[in-house]
Amino acid sequence: MTxxxxxPLPQPEGKKSxxxxxxxxxxxxxxxxxxxxxxxxxxxxxxxxxxxxxxxxIIFNGAPAFTQTRVTLDIPLNEDEIEAAEAxxxxxxxxxxxxxxxxxxxxxxxxxxxxxxxxSLLRMLxxxxxxxFRNRVLxxxxxxxxxxxxxxxxxSRVDGYLKGRVTRDALVDDKNLDAAHLDLVDQMREAxxxxxxxxxxxxxxxxxSDTRPEAAGMGVxxxxxxxxxxxxxxxxxxxxxxxxxxxxxxxPQNRWTDLIEVNISNLAAVPSIVFGILGxxxxxxxxxxxxxxxxxxxxxxxxxTLPTIxxxxxxxxxxxxxxxRDAALGVGxxxxxxxxxxxxxxxxxxxxxxxxxxxxxxxxETAPLLLIGMVxxxxxxxxxxxxxxxxxxxxxxxxxxxxxAKRSDPAFYERAWGGIIILLLxxxxxxxxxxxxxxxxxxxx
Amino acid sequence: MNDMRLIERAxxxxxxxxxxxxxxxxxxxxxxxxxxxxxIQDKTVTAFIGPSGCGKSTFLRCLNRMNDTIDICRVEGDIxxxxxxxxxxxxxxxxxxxxxxxxxQKPNPFPKSIYDNVAYGPKIHGMASxxxxxxxxxxxxxxxAALWEEAKDRLDxxxxxxxxxxxxxxxxxxxxxxxxxxxxxxxxCSALDPIATSQVEELIDELxxxxxxxxxxxxxxQAARVSQKTAFFHLGHxxxxxxxxxxxxxxxxxxxxxxxxxxxx
Numbered sequence: 207m208t209x210x211x212x213x214p215l216p217q218p219e220g221k222k223s224x225x226x227x228x229x230x231x232x233x234x235x236x237x238x239x240x241x242x243x244x245x246x247x248x249x250x251x252x253x254x255x256x257x258x259x260x261x262x263x264i265i266f267n268g269a270p271a272f273t274q275t276r277v278t279l280d281i282p283l284n285e286d287e288i289e290a291a292e293a294x295x296x297x298x299x300x301x302x303x304x305x306x307x308x309x310x311x312x313x314x315x316x317x318x319x320x321x322x323x324x325x326s327l328l329r330m331l332x333x334x335x336x337x338x339f340r341n342r343v344l345x346x347x348x349x350x351x352x353x354x355x356x357x358x359x360x361x362s363r364v365d366g367y368l369k370g371r372v373t374r375d376a377l378v379d380d381k382n383l384d385a386a387h388l389d390l391v392d393q394m395r396e397a398x399x400x401x402x403x404x405x406x407x408x409x410x411x412x413x414x415s416d417t418r419p420e421a422a423g424m425g426v427x428x429x430x431x432x433x434x435x436x437x438x439x440x441x442x443x444x445x446x447x448x449x450x451x452x453x454x455x456x457x458p459q460n461r462w463t464d465l466i467e468v469n470i471s472n473l474a475a476v477p478s479i480v481f482g483i484l485g486x487x488x489x490x491x492x493x494x495x496x497x498x499x500x501x502x503x504x505x506x507x508x509x510x511t512l513p514t515i516x517x518x519x520x521x522x523x524x525x526x527x528x529x530x531r532d533a534a535l536g537v538g539x540x541x542x543x544x545x546x547x548x549x550x551x552x553x554x555x556x557x558x559x560x561x562x563x564x565x566x567x568x569x570x571e572t573a574p575l576l577l578i579g580m581v582x583x584x585x586x587x588x589x590x591x592x593x594x595x596x597x598x599x600x601x602x603x604x605x606x607x608x609x610x611a612k613r614s615d616p617a618f619y620e621r622a623w624g625g626i627i628i629l630l631l632x633x634x635x636x637x638x639x640x641x642x643x644x645x646x647x648x649x650x651x
Numbered sequence: 652m653n654d655m656r657l658i659e660r661a662x663x664x665x666x667x668x669x670x671x672x673x674x675x676x677x678x679x680x681x682x683x684x685x686x687x688x689x690x691i692q693d694k695t696v697t698a699f700i701g702p703s704g705c706g707k708s709t710f711l712r713c714l715n716r717m718n719d720t721i722d723i724c725r726v727e728g729d730i731x732x733x734x735x736x737x738x739x740x741x742x743x744x745x746x747x748x749x750x751x752x753x754x755x756q757k758p759n760p761f762p763k764s765i766y767d768n769v770a771y772g773p774k775i776h777g778m779a780s781x782x783x784x785x786x787x788x789x790x791x792x793x794x795x796a797a798l799w800e801e802a803k804d805r806l807d808x809x810x811x812x813x814x815x816x817x818x819x820x821x822x823x824x825x826x827x828x829x830x831x832x833x834x835x836x837x838x839x840c841s842a843l844d845p846i847a848t849s850q851v852e853e854l855i856d857e858l859x860x861x862x863x864x865x866x867x868x869x870x871x872x873q874a875a876r877v878s879q880k881t882a883f884f885h886l887g888h889x890x891x892x893x894x895x896x897x898x899x900x901x902x903x904x905x906x907x908x909x910x911x912x913x914x915x916x
Contacts, residue, residue: 459722529759533822535720537772537829538749547771548761 437504
C-alpha cells in the first residue's frame with residue numbers, strides 16, 4: 207500500500223488537454239455564468255436603491271406630520287364676556303375675538319411689541335381656535351370666573367414655518383400671514399408661547415376641512431378601515447375556506463369544477479375598480495345599504511379578497527401530503543373527519559398567511575372605495591358603538607391619504623405622507639404576524 | 652399455549668375471509684386489473700408479488716375501497732367480505748375500512764403525538780368510553796406492534812420523530828388499535844432497513860393469530876418468509892395463486908417461474 211503511493215503517478219505521453227487549464231468552451235460557459243450573476247446582483251441593487259429611495263422619501267416627507275406646533279395662552283374666563291358671546295348670533299366669532307385679545311395680552315406680557323390688531327394676530331392660530339375654546343368652556347361650566355391655560359393649534363403656515371416648509375418669500379402673496387407674523391412667531395417661540403410637540407391628534411383625530419390642515423387626523427379613517435377589515439374577515443374567511451375545502455377535497459373533478467377553478471383564478475386578476483362598481487350596484491343600488499358605510503366597503507373588499515383567500519387556501523390544502531389523508535381514511539375516518547382532524551390543521555398556517563396577505567391587500571385598496579362613496583371629505587366624528595361604526599359614513603386609510611394628496615394646501619401633502627407611514631406600519635405589522643404564524647405552526651412530515 | 656394456538660390456526664385456515672370474483676379495475680381508459688379471482692383465507696398471511704405496475708397494490712386497495720378516493724378509478728366485479736358484497740350500495744366505505752385496516756408503503760404517522768396516533772382510530776369509532784379504556788387500547792396496540800417498550804416513556808412526543816422502522820410499527824399499531832378483521836399492508840417494509848424489516852416481519856407473523864393479513868411486497872424472499880399463501884400478479888392478471896411453498900419451488904405457470912428465477916420483473 208505504502209509502496210504504491212510512493213511511486214510517481216504515471217504521466218501519459220502526448221495527452222490532449224490538461225484539466226488545470228480551462229478550455230475555450232468551458233471558459234465561455236463560465237464567463238456566461240459570471241455575467242448572469244452580475245446581472246442578478248445589478249438587478250437586486252437597483253431594486254434596493256428604489257426601496258431606499260421610497261422609504262427615505264416617505265419618512266422624509268411624512269415624519270413632520272407627527273409633530274405639531276401649538277400656542278399656549280392663558281385666558282381669563284370672564285362670565286359677562288362668555289354670556290355676551292353665547293347671546294350673539296355667530297357665537298364662535300365672539301369666542302375668536304376673546305382668543306385674539308388673549309394673544310395680544312400674552313404678547314404684551316411677554317414683552318413682545320407689535321402693532322398688529324388682535325384680528326390679525328388670530329390668524330397665527332388654527333381656524334378652529336374659537337370653537338375649541340367654546341367647547342371647553344361649555345363642557346366645564348365650573349371653570350367660568352377663573353383663568354385657564356389653553357393650548358391652541360397654530361395655523362398650518364406657522365406650523366410649516368417651524369418645520370422649514372414655509373419661508374418669508376413664500377408669504378409675499380399669502381392672504382393669511384405675512385413676514386411680520388413670522389417675526390412674531392420667532393419671538394413667541396423664544397418666550398415659550400409657541401411649542402412644537404408630538405401630534406397625537408394626527409393619529410387619533412378626524413379629518414378637517416380644506417382651511418384647517420393642522421387639525422386633520424387619521425384616527426376616524428383608521429376606525430373605518432378597522433370596521434371594514436372586520437367585515438372582510440367575517441365574510442371572506444368562512445366563505446373562502448369553505449369554498450376551497452369543498453373544491454379541493456370533496457368536489458369531483460369534472461368540467462364544472464374546472465370552469466369554477468379557472469374563473470376563480472381569473473377573478474384574482476380582475477381590476478379592483480370592477481369590484482367597486484359591482485359593490486355599488488349590488489349593495490347600494492339593489493340592497494339599498496347606506497353609501498360610504500364601512501359595511502358596504504367591507505362587503506366590496508370581501509368580493510375582491512375572496513379569490514386571493516381561495517387560491518392560497520387551496521394551495522396550502524394541496525401541499526398537505528396525500529399520505530396523511532390515506533392514513534386517516536385507512537383507520538376508518540370519514541372524509542370529513544380526515545379533512546377536519548388532519549388536513550385542515552396542517553394547512554392552517556398557509557391559510558392564515560394567505561388570509562392576512564388578502565386582508566393587507568384589502569386594507570391598502572382605494573379604487574373600489576371611490577365608487578361606493580368612501581373617498582372624499584367625510585367630516586365625521588369617531589363612531590359611537592358598533593352599529594354606527596359599520597353604518598355611518600366613514601373613510602378608510604388609503605382613501606384618506608388620497609383625499610389629502612389632492613387638496614391644495616401643502617400642509618395636507620405632508621399629512622398624506624404621514625398617513626402613508628401609518629398605513630405602511632399597519633401593513634408591515636400584518637405581514638410580520640403572517641410570517642410569525644407561519645414559523646410557529648410550520649410542521650414537517 | 653403455543654400448541655393451542657397452532658390448533659386454532661389449523662382449524663381456521665380454511666375459512667375464507669375475502670373472496671373476489673372477476674374483479675376489473677380501470678384507471679380512466681387503462682385496464683389495470685383484469686379478471687382477478689382470489690379467495691383470501693382467515694388467519695393467514697397472503698402475499699401479493701409481481702413486477703412493478705402489475706396491479707398488486709391496486710387490487711389491495713380494492714379490498715377496503717381505498718380506490719374510491721381516486722376519481723378516475725372504476726372497480727367492477729364482486730368482492731365479498733365474510734359473504735357480504737363490499738361494493739354494495741348500502742356499504743359505507745368508512746365502516747368497511749374500520750374492519751379492513753391498512754398500512755401503507757411509506758410510514759405515514761399523523762404529525763401528532765405517538766399516543767394520539769394510536770388513539771385516533773378508537774376515538775372516532777367510539778371504542779373507549781373513558782381515558783382509562785383508551786389508555787389500555789393504546790398500550791395493547793403498541794404492545795402488539797412491538798413498540799411499547801421503546802415508546803412507553805415518550806408517548807406524548809411526536810410520532811414523526813421516531814425512526815423509520817418505529818414509524819412503520821406505529822402505523823401498524825394505529826391500524827391494529829381499531830381491531831380490524833383484515834389487515835392490508837402495501838409494501839410495508841420497502842422504506843425500511845433490514846433490521847426494521849425483520850422486526851416488522853416478526854410482527855406480521857404474530858398478527859396472523861388474530862387477523863387475515865394481506866401483504867404486497869416486491870421482495871420474493873419476504874413473501875417466502877412471512878406468507879402461507881402467495882399470489883403472483885403480472886400485467887393486471889392474477890397468474891398463479893397457491894401455497895407459498897409450492898409457488899416458490901414448483902410453480903405451474905411459466906411466467907411465475909420466470910419471475911421467481913429473476914428472468915422477468
